[in-house]
Amino acid sequence: MKCTACKHGETKKGKVTVTLERNEAIIIFKDVPAMVCQVCASYYLDSATTEMLLKKAEEAVRNGSELEIIKLKAA
Secondary structure (H helix, E strand, O other), X not given: OEXXXXXXXXXXXXXXXXXXXXXXXXXXXXEEEEEEEOOOOOEEOOHHHHHHHHHHHHHHHHOOOOEEEEEOOOO
């Protein structure tokens, strides 16, 4: 797919690091599958991945985490 950010690059499957802030917590997800622009490195997550990250972030906040780093396992 054509990158909507830079309008020049094509996206390819890759892995990225996603950082979310919830309340006072910072949750870092490593090895997140995404479509990554080969020119500007913008990335796009599918809806299932986005939903999973948000649920894991909410769980971390409920458990009282201030900083959590989660490495996703290969599916």
